[in-house]
Amino acid sequence: MTDARTHILAKLERVIDRKDAGSADADSRISLHIAGPIPRRGTDETKPEQTERFVREAMLAGADVHELISIEQVPVTVVAYLRAKNLPLNVRVSADGIFENVRWNQEPGLEIENGGVEATDTASLSAAASGVAETGTLVMASSPENPAMYGFVPLLHMVLLPESCIHGSYEDAWIALRQRQGNLAMPRMVNMITGPSRTADIEQTLLMGAHGPQNLMIMIVGGT
Amino acid sequence: MKSSARHFPANAREALADERLQGVLDKFSDGFPVKRANAIARLDEFDELRDAARDIKDHVLANLDTYLKRFESRVHESGGHVHWCRDDQEARTTILSICRAANARTVTKSKSMIGEEIAINDYLADHDIEPVETDLGEYIIQLRQEPPSHIIAPAIHLSKEQVAETFVEKHTGRDPDRTLTDPRVMLDEARAELRQKFLNADVGLTGANMLVAETGSIAIVTNEGNADLTMGLPRVHIALASIEKIVPTLEDASTILRVLARSATGQEMSVYTTFATGPKRTDDLDGPEEFHVLLLDNGRSDLLGTEFQDILRCIRCGSCINHCPVYSTVGGHAYGWVYPGPMGSVLTPALVGIEDAHHLPNASTLCGKCETVCPMHIPLPRMLRSWRVRQVEKNLQSASSRYGLGLWSYLARHPRLYRVLSNCVARALNIMGGHRGKLSRLPLAGGWMSKRDLPAPQGGTFMAQWKNSRSRYL
Amino acid sequence: MKQPDQVPQSPSVALFVTCLVDVMRPSIGFAAVSLLERAGCQVFVPETQTCCGQPGYNAGDEKSARGIAEQVIEALQGYDYVVVPSGSCAGMIIKHYPDLFADDAAWRARAEDLSVRSWELTSFLVDVMKFRPVGITFDKVISYHDSCSGLRELGIKDQPRSLLAGVDGTKIEESDLAESCCGFGGLFCVKYPDISTAMVDRKIAEVSDGGADVILGGDLGCLMNIAGRLSRQGKSTNVWHVAEVVAGMADQSASICGSHDAQTSAVSAVGKRP
Known part of the structure; x- marks a missing residue:
């Protein structure tokens, strides 16, 4: 609909009060990525404090958080959690390189599948690009290895978050994401996730697990 | 959606006489405002962020054409399509033609106020395409064939008993004699019903909270995760956004996110904030094959450069509604159209005409609470008064008030x-x-x-x- | 919020009495005069004052509001201060007069000059004159209604409370709805009486639950709305303007909508002043 486009743009050109700036300003604003005010809680903390805040905020938002010393503890943590939630020991695990050396066979009975998520999946495990301490928010960047739907279809979403990927603020997470992408475009889906799915649409009663996961379990792995 | 704003006094009387509604509204006034206050008390920089959020939107409005073009080219680069629509009619036909090309029989929808504005559900249904609302509140009112009564809590006017009655009546494959009293059980039932709809849908139709010019992404915020399933599972994703939803960068989006959830529900952050950029890529295991963004004007550009421009900063958090003493007395349906409360009383006259919506700007005591809680510093009382000025200019006020005030002024x-x-x-x-x-x-x-x-x-x-x-x- | 400049010795103060106080409840005007004099001001009541123009302004009739504003500006020139016993009329003069003359530089300058000199009564007494009442007793549990314009346009919240704290025997029982609109809203309560009534009922119910004996406020419009509704409901909660209580004159005039039997004329009350 070229004519609608022309019509709208011509009209905007006519009615906009350009006391603020022209297009040069708009371009520089985009290329400079100027940040707005960042809350002190997102900027003024040391790395250990950021991890501590991430854990606290994520739990306030209803997530369950486990701090692991090494990636070797993942299978036992996953199994214990599945058992606690009375879920079958089946997990859809993403093809992220970080899981490559996980020895799932340590846990007999645990069944691991890779590939795209299926409607019948009850639990999934994928890797986060970042964690943001400010609000305990995970930043998930979609890719062939980490499909976005891992975070939405199953009843339980488990996420591995290297402690080194915890940042103070959203802005720091964007910087990290741009570095990670290099010249590539924005990941197709960037999901910022703060706690498990919920609704309060029935008489303002807060309930978890509206359409997405009823439980969000985060494993923070130190060291790496 | 057809406006019944001209019947505001009758609508309001009906609402006041509805005891069930009054009970729900009593509970409502203690909910969101308290949660908002608590969230803001936890963030020292809230006022600074409000100022910054206002400045971002003012800057965008002063460069709207530039940013829209920039956004459009980014969407194209990521393999998506952009459709410009002047009005609701163009938006409806555009959506229909995309659905037809996809041979769509069902469309899942995540909550979109623009969707209500252009009445897309009725239109699709008239053309033999089944629209399915997936936000729990929207789903409930769709089953009941009611309009939303609040922009972020569309079923806030209903008691759980009403929800239970609706489910028993409409979820036909289940035991009709089952007792539904526990909201948890009701939610699980709705989740199961809707999960099947998500999996079967051909097209997913979402709104957009923001359009990021830097990346060509649409940003959508939900607590349920329904928008993600809506855009992630079907073959085609259509995002419906009005032109003022642009923000320049991810940093700017972050500033607005910091005030959005806190003002809306009192959460630090909504559960899901998704930035979606283009269709499924090579080797992706999920995602839509087509990604369409509709850029809808529908009266927005008429407000630029007028005394009503500031309403275009609105991020639809609902804070003004949550704190409005008139809204919490009569509820959302009394306002008679899509947007209730103070922001609606400013926006509705602009979109459906002041002649039809003449009551809305007057149905306010100008108490000013809305402006104090607006995260975007929108001077709502001033704009309500500006509509009254327009009414006087157009000779739309009642004869008694004209003569009475004339005599008084003499x-x-x-x-x-x-x-x-x-x-x-x-x-x-x-x-x-x-x-x-x-x-x-x-x-x-x-x-x-x-x-x-x-x-x-x-x-x-x-x-x-x-x-x-x-x-x-x- | 306004900051006072250097205060002259015994400043000249014009009382803008407001149309509602003038007709409905002169005792508030006399209480204001008494307080201003006790605070050390010379009080004048300019004769050509009428209404601040708010009804027309809020109804969208800016032309007539401008006409009235011009006359008010004329009437109130030449005094050190202008004091108004109403947050909404004071807000009209302080905040909205300058806006009314956005396109008229000469009148705008005059409106701004008036704006700077004008104060709401409780704010003037506390913020400018640093006044504390002495020797006044009012043995009641009070619920204070923060009127919208005073609260949100002028930041008036602590001033009436600080005056009341200087009155012996007062106890303020803060209502959760102290800052909620009472539903008056000028012409709103006449155009949408059902909604207005529901709003005031909620307020009244909350105050009753809190156990206050009296409701005080700084705006007669709101107080008439609250008292008128209380009276229709047959409730005994009394309603006064805060100035009447702080001036120690509450017992000299029946509460708003209360029986006039016990009333002594407000004029004679002023006459008894030493």
Whole structure:
């Protein structure tokens, strides 16, 4: 609909009060990525404090958080959690390189599948690009290895978050994401996730697990 | 959606007489405002962020064409399509043609106020495509064939008993004699019903909270995760956004996110904030094959450069609605169209015409609470008053108010006449009030007297008494 | 919020009495005069004052509001201060007069000059004159209604409370709805009486639950709305303007919508002043 486009743009050109700036300003604003005010809680903390805040905020938002010393503890943590939630020991695990050396066979009975998520999946495990301490928010960047739907279809979403990927603020997470992408475009889906799915649409009663996961379990792995 | 805004007084009376609704509204006023206050108390920088959020949108509005073009080219680069639509009709036909090309039979939808604005559900249904609302609140009211009563909590007007009745009636594959009293059980039932719809849908239709010019992404915020399933599972994703939803960068989006959830539900952050950029890529295991963004004007550009421009900063958090004493008395349906409360009373006259919505800007005490809680510093009371100015200019106010105010203004500008008349009125009413000190009936004062007594004046006017008393001293 | 400049010795103060106080309840005007004099001001009541123009302004009739504003500006020139016993009329003069003359530089300058000199009564007494009441007793549990314009346009919240704290025997029982609109809203209560009534009912119910004996406020419009509704409901809660209580004159005039039997004329009350 070229004519609608022309019509709208011509009209905007006519009615906009350009006391603020022209297009040069708009371009520089985009290329400079100027940040707005960042809350002190997102900027003024040391790395250990950021991890501590991430854990606290994520739990306030209803997530369950486990701090692991090494990636070797993942299978036992996953199994214990599945058992606690009375879920079958089946997990859809993403093809992220970080899981490559996980020895799932340590846990007999645990069944691991890779590939795209299926409607019948009850639990999934994928890797986060970042964690943001400010609000305990995970930043998930979609890719062939980490499909976005891992975070939405199953009843339980488990996420591995290297402690080194915890940042103070959203802005720091964007910087990290741009570095990670290099010249590539924005990941197709960037999901910022703060706690498990919920609704309060029935008489303002807060309930978890509206359409997405009823439980969000985060494993923070130190060291790496 | 057809507007019934002109029937506001009747709608409001009906709402006031509805005891069930009044019970729900009582509960409502204690919910969101308290949560918002708590969230803001936890963030020292909230006011600074509000200022910054306002400045971002002001900057965008001053460069809207530039940013829209920039956004469009980014969407193209990521393999998506952009459709510009002047009005609701163009938006509906565009959506229909995309659905037809995809041979769509069902469309899942995540909550979109623009979707309500262009009444897309009825239109799709008329063309044999089944629209399925997936936000739990929207789903409930869709089953009941009701419009939303709140922009972020569309079913806030319903009690859980009403929800249960609706589910028992509409979820036909289940035991009709089951008891539904626990909201958890109701939610699980709805989740199961909707999960099947998600998996079967051909097209997913979402709104957009923001459009990021830097990346060509649409940003969508939900708590349920329904928008992600809506855009992630079907073959085609259509995002419906009005042109003022642009923000320049991810940093700017972050600033707005920091005030959005706190103002809306009192959460630090909504559960899911998704930035979606283009269709499924090579080797992706999920995602839509087509990604369409509709850029809808529908009256927005008419507001640029006018005294109503600031309403285009609105991020639809609902805070003004949550804190409005009129809304919390009559609920959302009384307003008669898509957007209720203060932001609606400013926006609706602009979108459906002041002639039809003439009550809305007047149905406010101008108490100013809305402006104090607006994260974007929108001067809502000033704009409600500006609509009243437009009404006077167009001669739309009632004859009684025109003549009454005309007479008052004449008297107020003639102090001597005013002195004499006001003293006579004060004395006469004082005598009528007698020793009771009040009046319960008075001609032409039905609006006041129907529900209240009027205190009787104490005697002569202050000015008359002052003159007497001071001349006695001097 | 406004900051006072250097305060002159015994400043000249014009009382803008407001049309409602003038007709409906002169005792508020006399209480204001008494307080201003006790605070050390010379009080004048300019004779050509009428209404601040708010009814027309809020109804969208800016032309007539401008006409009235011009006359008010004329009437109130030449005094050190202008004091108004109403947050909404004071807000009209302080905040909205300058806006009314956005396109008229000469009148705008005059409106701004008036704006700077004008104060709401409780704010003037506390913020400018640093006044504390002495020797006044009011043995009641009070619920204070923060009127919208005073609260949100002028930041008036602590001033009336600080005056009341200087009155012996007062106890303020803060209502959760102290800052909620009472539903008056000028013409709103006449155009939408049902909604207005529901709003005031909620307020009244909350105050009753809190156990207050009296409701005080700084705006007669709101107080008439609240008192008129209380009276129609047959409730005994009394309603006064805060100035009447702080001036120690509450017992000299019946509460708003209360029986006039016990009333002594407000004029004689002023006459008894030493």
